[in-house]
Amino acid sequence: xxxxxxxxxxxxxxxxxxxxxxxxxxxxxxxxxxxxxxxxxxxxxxxxxxxxxxxxxxxxxxxxxxxxxxxxxxxxxxxxxxxxxxxxxxxxxxxxxxxxxxxxxxxxxxxxxxxxxxxxxxxxxxxxxxxxxxxxxxxxxxxxxxxxxxxxxxxxxxxxxxxxxxxxxxxxxxxxxxxxxxxxxxxxxxxxxx
Numbered sequence: 213x214x215x216x217x218x219x220x221x222x223x224x225x226x227x228x229x230x231x232x233x234x235x236x237x238x239x240x241x242x243x244x245x246x247x248x249x250x251x252x253x254x255x256x257x258x259x260x261x262x263x264x265x266x267x268x269x270x271x272x273x274x275x276x277x278x279x280x281x282x283x284x285x286x287x288x289x290x291x292x293x294x295x296x297x298x299x300x301x302x303x304x305x306x307x308x309x310x311x312x313x314x315x316x317x318x319x320x321x322x323x324x325x326x327x328x329x330x331x332x333x334x335x336x337x338x339x340x341x342x343x344x345x346x347x348x349x350x351x352x353x354x355x356x357x358x359x360x361x362x363x364x365x366x367x368x369x370x371x372x373x374x375x376x377x378x379x380x381x382x383x384x385x386x387x388x389x390x391x392x393x394x395x396x397x398x399x400x401x402x403x404x405x406x
Contacts, residue, residue, distance in 0.1 A: 219256075227310060235260075238264055240264070245332040246315075257314070259333075265281075326376070333375075356370070
């Protein structure tokens with residue numbers, strides 16, 4: 213969430229790229245999202261989506277016992293980046309010394325990259341629209357739901373490893389990040405399939 217202060221895109225991107233560089237060795241995938249990805253002239257916060265390296269753990273009987281998350285073993289504290297405002301397992305909020313907030317979204321199962329990256333790229337109005345049921349004016353077919361960072365049909369996970377896969381699952385043409393503003397919502401996106 214934006215702090216109210218706005219920073220030039222180039223300054224915010226430089227800070228974000230340094231954090232991505234630091235965390236890259238601990239990630240399967242990490243990308244800058246939000247207004248930086250949308251190429252906004254000014255940026256209110258830095259949003260990064262990270263899928264940490266996960267190793268399956270087993271209990272003493274050899275049964276699956278969840279995952280070991282590489283972020284749990286970082287050789288530094290999250291306070292390295294600034295004042296930690298929230299330090300949850302799936303999201304970190306850190307106020308950087310420059311006065312801009314970092315929102316780090318951590319992708320853990322069952323979350324899917326396409327779902328999280330799309331929603332965290334925004335803008336907020338677009339993300340709300342993409343998750344809202346069609347019967348209520350949104351993009352999502354009524355028989356689908358967004359839950360735990362993934363798209364579902366009843367109890368079945370719909371794989372969305374990319375944003376394009378997410379749009380395709382909704383039966384929509386891909387909308388580039390820079391075009392996901394309110395004017396896009398005024399148009400009716402093309403439904404390719406249901």
